[in-house]
Amino acid sequence: MASVNQRVDNYEGHDYYNLDELLNEDHLLARQAVRDWVKKEVTPIIEDYSDRHVCPKHLFKGLAEIGAFGPSLPTEYGGGGMDEIAYGIIMQELERGDSGVRSMASVQGSLVMYPIYRFASEEQKRKYLPKLGNGDFIGCFGLTEPDHGSNPAGMITNVVDDGDSYILNGAKMWITNSPVADLAVVWAKNEEGEILGMVVEKDAKGFSAPEIHGKWSLRASITGELVFEDVRVPKSQVFPSVKGLKGPLSCLSKARYGIAWGAIGAALDCYDVALKYSQQREQFGRPIGAFQLTQKKLAEMITEITKAQLLAWRLGSMANIGKASPAQISMAKRNNVHMALTVAREARQILGGMGITNEYPIMRHMMNLETVLTYEGTHDIHLLITGMDVTGFNAFG
Numbered sequence: 277m278a279s280v281n282q283r284v285d286n287y288e289g290h291d292y293y294n295l296d297e298l299l300n301e302d303h304l305l306a307r308q309a310v311r312d313w314v315k316k317e318v319t320p321i322i323e324d325y326s327d328r329h330v331c332p333k334h335l336f337k338g339l340a341e342i343g344a345f346g347p348s349l350p351t352e353y354g355g356g357g358m359d360e361i362a363y364g365i366i367m368q369e370l371e372r373g374d375s376g377v378r379s380m381a382s383v384q385g386s387l388v389m390y391p392i393y394r395f396a397s398e399e400q401k402r403k404y405l406p407k408l409g410n411g412d413f414i415g416c417f418g419l420t421e422p423d424h425g426s427n428p429a430g431m432i433t434n435v436v437d438d439g440d441s442y443i444l445n446g447a448k449m450w451i452t453n454s455p456v457a458d459l460a461v462v463w464a465k466n467e468e469g470e471i472l473g474m475v476v477e478k479d480a481k482g483f484s485a486p487e488i489h490g491k492w493s494l495r496a497s498i499t500g501e502l503v504f505e506d507v508r509v510p511k512s513q514v515f516p517s518v519k520g521l522k523g524p525l526s527c528l529s530k531a532r533y534g535i536a537w538g539a540i541g542a543a544l545d546c547y548d549v550a551l552k553y554s555q556q557r558e559q560f561g562r563p564i565g566a567f568q569l570t571q572k573k574l575a576e577m578i579t580e581i582t583k584a585q586l587l588a589w590r591l592g593s594m595a596n597i598g599k600a601s602p603a604q605i606s607m608a609k610r611n612n613v614h615m616a617l618t619v620a621r622e623a624r625q626i627l628g629g630m631g632i633t634n635e636y637p638i639m640r641h642m643m644n645l646e647t648v649l650t651y652e653g654t655h656d657i658h659l660l661i662t663g664m665d666v667t668g669f670n671a672f673g
């Protein structure tokens with residue numbers, strides 16, 4: 277198969293329930309700008325970078341230029357000053373290109389800029405946010421540890437008070453962007469067992485961020501560890517206004533919201549490719565789209581995509597007035613990612629043997645979505661969040 281993808285990307289979206297009527301001019305303009313950028317900058321290179329398992333780092337600057345970092349954060353702090361629906365639409369168009377490219381933006385905007393904006397001192401905000409917003413700095417978010425993934429409350433990474441500084445020890449695992457990051461937002465326990473957030477710069481003595489190799493999923497996104505060996509962190513680097521797990525979990529709510537929208541983009545790309553293929557590919561003297569079994573697949577795909585679009589739009593409307601609860605966000609993340617993975621699997625079948633090649637984006641989306649199903653809270657953890665919300669009983673521990 278071609279080592280560099282030759283795909284002609286003539287994607288124009290699918291809107292079966294006329295949801296565009298619910299969008300405003302700003303949403304539509306943002307969508308078109310990001311769609312154009314993805315066609316120009318992502319589609320032509322993404323199969324090659326995924327194939328080589330290399331992160332297209334040069335895209336960070338372009339992502340900043342199209343306003344993909346913190347679209348709903350205030351402009352004075354490096355964000356885009358848009359609403360939550362615009363943020364969602366931007367994530368959707370990026371993930372239409374590749375989940376890893378959307379990850380680059382999610383982490384920078386929702387997991388690095390957002391906690392600094394929300395919890396840091398004014399001095400920290402002024403120091404970091406403009407440079408994160410324009411892509412001069414790359415950030416990462418360290419919550420997960422080798423032995424504590426779904427249960428971050430059990431973390432063992434810790435700080436010990438040493439006058440004007442803390443001494444940080446421990447390790448974080450599976451951290452998007454860590455090997456290329458200039459700074460890390462790190463969550464660690466103090467001597468009282470309270471979780472604190474802090475910014476650790478890459479040059480800090482005792483800090484390293486080795487890359488994790490061998491991923492079959494999200495291959496165009498770079499993932500690594502964070503290792504802290506007696507790292508001295510000045511107290512001015514610690515977030516003054518948050519303690520406890522609600523700090524990192526509130527960042528996750530912001531990022532999970534973006535994924536609920538983003539996953540629809542991957543599904544739309546798979547649907548778009550499969551629909552066009554079914555209209556052109558002939559077997560038994562007819563287009564395969566004329567067979568009932570192919571129509572069943574396509575009809576179910578667009579039905580599930582449309583339901584996910586409605587869920588995301590309603591969630592966005594609630595988020596705009598500060599009324600999207602963490603549990604509502606969990607439901608949308610879980611449903612929409614699973615929907616996208618199912619759509620990718622069905623689309624792959626419609627393309628027959630061609631579906632497994634890198635001439636089409638479907639297998640790449642499918643493999644990417646296996647990560648998206650797991651990170652930011654696994655499929656089953658989000659089910660348990662909904663279960664707890666509706667029953668009042670905690671089934672985690």
Ligand code: TGC
Nearest residue numbers: 379382419426428429452521522525526529602651652653
């Ligand atoms: P629990 O007792 O339920 O909650 C502790 C405190 O946090 C509050 N809270 C939230 N606040 C904001 N947003 C949320 N989503 C929140 N969920 C809970 C809660 O009200 C409480 O506040 P307070 O004031 O009472 O202290 O905590 P728990 O220890 O029982 O944990 C619950 C559980 C299992 C749901 C949580 O630990 C969880 O969500 N686990 C999943 C872990 C996870 O999602 N990790 C993601 C790591 S980052 C990542 O994957 C980035 S991928 C990046 C990319 O490339 O895109």
Ligand code: FAD
Nearest residue numbers: 417418419420425426450451452651652653654656657672
């Ligand atoms: P585990 O928690 O060990 O779970 C394994 C299985 O057990 C899952 O199926 C889970 O659903 C199930 N399980 C766990 N507990 C329960 C329970 N109580 N009841 C029922 N089932 C349960 N983390 C970061 O902090 N920052 C990042 O930037 C980041 N980026 C990532 C990038 C990639 C490519 C990947 C793969 C992960 C990333 N993560 C990141 C980590 C991610 O959030 C975790 O992988 C995820 O939270 C799950 O943790 P785990 O892998 O340790 O699985």
